[in-house]
Amino acid sequence: MPKALPWIDVPCDCDRYTPLRIDPARGSDDTLACRECGEVKTLTPGKLDEAGGLWGCQVCGHPELYTSKDMPKALGIGIVVIAAILAPWTNYISLFVAAALDFALWYLLPETVSCYLCETEHRGFASKPKHPRFDLQVSDRLKYGKKAVMGKPMREGGTANAPEPEH
Ligand SMILES: [Zn+2]
Structure with a gap:
């Protein structure tokens, strides 16, 4: 191709x-x-x-x-906001997941x-x-x-x- x-x-x-x-x-x-x-x-x-x-x-x-x-700002912020809302129920693990996700996206995006x-x-x-x-x-x-x-x-x-x- x-x-x-x-x-x-x-x-x-x-x-x-x-x-x-x-x-x-x-x-x-x-x-x-x-x-x-x-x-x-x-x-x-x-x-x-x-x-x-x-x-x-x-x-x-x-x-x-x-x-x-090429990272859409709303996407990066959205991940962090959802992680913050979930934080009390996930023992704050959601914050680490969000950070890892943001990092991975950043790395993969063109x-x-x-x-x-x-x-x-x-x-x-x-x-x-x-x-x-x-x-x-x-x-x-x-x-x-x-x-x-x-x-x-x-x-x-x-x-x-x-x-x-x-x-
Ligand atoms: Zn020009």
């Missing part, structure tokens, strides 16, 4: 554009249509290597991206790589180059420019293989 192609999930003003599958050997399409309002977006895809490694956003081309887990500029979510791309987790200093610089309180200059080549933020 051929490996599923990586894809991007792009927010639109009304809803979301149709998720776009990208074949690394062929590169990204030039346009993307919204499945709700039909608006067509022009793409300026960033660098993508043949192994499916992501070097820039596939919508706006920006080289700064961050990795996060990673999403998001663009700092346009918030496009990239899924299923190669794990190299690795983009570190969200860094407020990068986000601040892009939002406020020179006025950013905590901004730090962009590294050459963006966030590809950058070290994890220290804070």
Whole structure:
């Protein structure tokens, strides 16, 4: 069975554009249509290597991206709330079970790589180059420019293989 192609999930003003599958050997399409309002977006895809490694956003081309887990917040919180309610009846064992469950889910869930500029979510791309987790200093610089309180200059080549933020 051929490996599923990586894809991007792009927010639109009304809803979301149709998720776009990208074949690394062929590169990204030039346009993307919204499945709700039909608006067509022009793409300026960033660098993508043949192994499916992501070097820039596939919508706006920006080289700064961050990795996060695809964990629905409500699910993680729900598990903890149920465990807390059950705690008095289970001798608090439910809390340990919840912690183990949250950890297992976290471990199993796929990673999403998001663009700092346009918030496009990239899924299923190669794990190299690795983009570190969200860094407020990068986000601040892009939002406020020179006025950013905590901004730090962009590294050459963006966030590809950058070290994890220290804070
Ligand atoms: Zn982008």
